[in-house]
Amino acid sequence: MPTLTQKEHVVIVDAYSGGRYLIPAFQALGYPVVHVQSGSVGPFSRDNEVAAARADIHLVNDGDVSALVETLRAASTRIVLAGSEGGVLLADQLADSLDLPFRNHAELSMARRDKFDMQDQLRQAGVASIKQARVTDAEELDAWLTSHEAYPVVVKPLLSAATESVFVCHSQAEAHKALDVIIGSTDLFGNRNDAAVCQEFLVGVEYVINGMACQGRYSFTDAWQSDKVDNHGFHVYDTQYLFCEEDPGFTEIVEYVGDACRALGLVNGPFHAEVMLTDRGPVLIEVGARIAGGADPYVVESCLGHSQVRWLVQASLNPVAFTQARELLPPVPRSQRAAYVYLIAKTEGRVREADLSKFLSVGGVMHISYQYAPGDRQMITKDAITAAGVVLLTAETQEELNGRVRQVREIEASMYEAIIDRESV
Numbered sequence: 001m002p003t004l005t006q007k008e009h010v011v012i013v014d015a016y017s018g019g020r021y022l023i024p025a026f027q028a029l030g031y032p033v034v035h036v037q038s039g040s041v042g043p044f045s046r047d048n049e050v051a052a053a054r055a056d057i058h059l060v061n062d063g064d065v066s067a068l069v070e071t072l073r074a075a076s077t078r079i080v081l082a083g084s085e086g087g088v089l090l091a092d093q094l095a096d097s098l099d100l101p102f103r104n105h106a107e108l109s110m111a112r113r114d115k116f117d118m119q120d121q122l123r124q125a126g127v128a129s130i131k132q133a134r135v136t137d138a139e140e141l142d143a144w145l146t147s148h149e150a151y152p153v154v155v156k157p158l159l160s161a162a163t164e165s166v167f168v169c170h171s172q173a174e175a176h177k178a179l180d181v182i183i184g185s186t187d188l189f190g191n192r193n194d195a196a197v198c199q200e201f202l203v204g205v206e207y208v209i210n211g212m213a214c215q216g217r218y219s220f221t222d223a224w225q226s227d228k229v230d231n232h233g234f235h236v237y238d239t240q241y242l243f244c245e246e247d248p249g250f251t252e253i254v255e256y257v258g259d260a261c262r263a264l265g266l267v268n269g270p271f272h273a274e275v276m277l278t279d280r281g282p283v284l285i286e287v288g289a290r291i292a293g294g295a296d297p298y299v300v301e302s303c304l305g306h307s308q309v310r311w312l313v314q315a316s317l318n319p320v321a322f323t324q325a326r327e328l329l330p331p332v333p334r335s336q337r338a339a340y341v342y343l344i345a346k347t348e349g350r351v352r353e354a355d356l357s358k359f360l361s362v363g364g365v366m367h368i369s370y371q372y373a374p375g376d377r378q379m380i381t382k383d384a385i386t387a388a389g390v391v392l393l394t395a396e397t398q399e400e401l402n403g404r405v406r407q408v409r410e411i412e413a414s415m416y417e418a419i420i421d422r423e424s425v
Contacts, residue, residue, distance in 0.1 A: 008078035009034050010316075013091040015051040016044040017293040019083025021309045023054050029313065032056040034075060036068070038090040040190030043385055051083075061090060069097045079316045081269060082290040085161040086189035088113050092289075102316050104213075104289060105265030112264050112289045114158050116197040119284075125263035128256070128283045132199040134158070141179055144198055145172055152201040155179055160187035162293065162384035168201060168235045188385065202285065204278035207243055209257045209271075210292045210308050212322075214315040216267045218258040219326045221308040222292075222300045223250065224340070226274075231344055234382040239405055241398075242303060242338040249277055256282035268319070270312050294340070294384065299366055299392050303336045336394045337401045341408045343370065343388035345381045349420035358415065359391055362407045364400075367392040378420055 010026045012019065013036045023033045035055035041048040052058040057075070061068055072080070072094060079102055082091035089110070095103035104112065111121040122129035133144035145153065155178035156166040164187060167178035175198065182196045206228070211220040223243035228235050243250060257273045264287065272292045274285040297307035315322040351372045359368045370389035372378050381387050391408050395401035 005032060006076065007032055009057075009072075009075045011036060011072055011077050011080040011091075011094065012051070012055070012083045012087075013080065013094070014038050014044070014048075014087030015055075015083035016041075016047040016086075017084050018291045018295050018309075019087075020047055020050060021297060022081065022083055022291070022312070023051060025309050025313050027054075027056075029317070031078075031317075034059060034072065034077070036061060036087070036090070036094075038087045038189075042086075042188045042190060044084070065090070065093060065097070069094060073098060081312070081316065084290055084293065085113075085288050088289050102268045102319060104268055108265030112266055112287070115156065115286055116158055116195075118264065118286060119197075119199070122260060122263055122284060127259050127263045128281060130199045130202065130283060130285070132197055134195055135179065135198050136183070136195045138176055138179065141175060141198060142172070145175060148200065150200065154199045154201055155182065155196055156199075157182055157185075157187050157191075157193045158195055158197055159189065159191050160193075161288065162188065163236070164188055164383050164385060165193075166235065166383065202276040202278055202283055204276045204283075205249075206285070207253055207275045207277065208240060208292070209254060209273045209275055210295065211254075211257070211273075212270055212308065212311045212315050213261055213267050214319050214323050214326075216262065217323055217326070218254075218261060219311065220254050220257075221306060221311055222295070222304060223254070229344070231346060231381050234380075236344060236381050237340075237342045237384060237387065238344065239342065240340040241401070242336075253277060253282045257284070257287075260284045260287060269316070270308055294390065296367060296392055299338050299394070302366075303338050303394065336396060337398050338392070338394045339401055339405055341391040341393065341405055342384075343381075343390060343412055345378050345386075345388040345416070347378075347416070347420060347422060348380055349378055349422040351376045351378050352419045352421060354415060354419050356415075358411050359408060362393065362404050362411070364394040364404055365391060365408075366394060378416075 010031045011034045033055045034057040035051045037060045080095040082088045092109040096106040111117040116134040119129045135141045152170045169175040182193050185193050206226040208224040210222050224240040225243045226240050227238045229238040270291040273287040275282050291308045297309045300307045353374045356368045368391050
């Protein structure tokens, strides 16, 4: 049945990973959604197919941003948001060109994306930052390593995400090897890596802080303490535990994240920050001007009574009402503890059919995913993209949660033993 509409449209650029929740969230309130594919979809081809089918309009950026702006202007665009890290720069450019009120400072757009520029902007603003250098070759790398005089160091691409090609290096030789891997390679989003950033290695406890900026004020939806382990030389996520307001360090960390976002011109929209609590206080590792990638709104809603997706819809559609509501309502008390347990593949091999039902024998398990189908080759986990899967679980106390995490790890080990054919590698 044909229809016509003069409604304002919501634009989502690259509604991948956690961004896949945004299209139906706005459509549920009656807003037609335009999905913009910014460029190469890389490992997000399935997410892109779903977004294209679900959106009211699907557009592909062919490089003519001026034409894209005019198309969106004709559609009476109300909001432009990045659905994932690769869409941040284009979303900023579109929102600024359309002169939309709910947007971030355009002049600092690259500082919200480029890992070197990000730390440099924090330093200039007087916000705690990481010692670093932007390097393009071994000579520049050696010059910084000599002046830094401390190991380990971190070498990583400027524009990637999901811990892709992030190397913790304990020697000059390891740093050289990491740089050789990065320079000339292509990241998740199709960007060629012509440079890398070399940074000091922060010692402390790592946290993920998710929240919402609205008219320069900051609200925090959920926070997680991240634990990582070494897997064949790669620093990969092990578990993330829900970090709550009553936990030590919470106030100090979230206040710092607000200062960091403000320094980066992130004043409207979601943020996903990674922070290390060090001996000198919180220090930003990096922040994404978009919602959390691997987060499941269900577990946050069930534990805290809200989610980043819900708050983004409210804040972007009615900033004044959202800000007033956040000031009037007291914080929602925590009702449960929760954890993400990332499945870590330590070996490669051909996959037989996986039975995930054993994980359901563990109390509090909400969701289990394993990314490989029968016949696939399971790869060694090197980063967030190559994690073999994830288990979400809850418990009433931290002690109970720790016990359930141990049970999950035992089941994981037995699952790999049963389904991985190492001889077929």
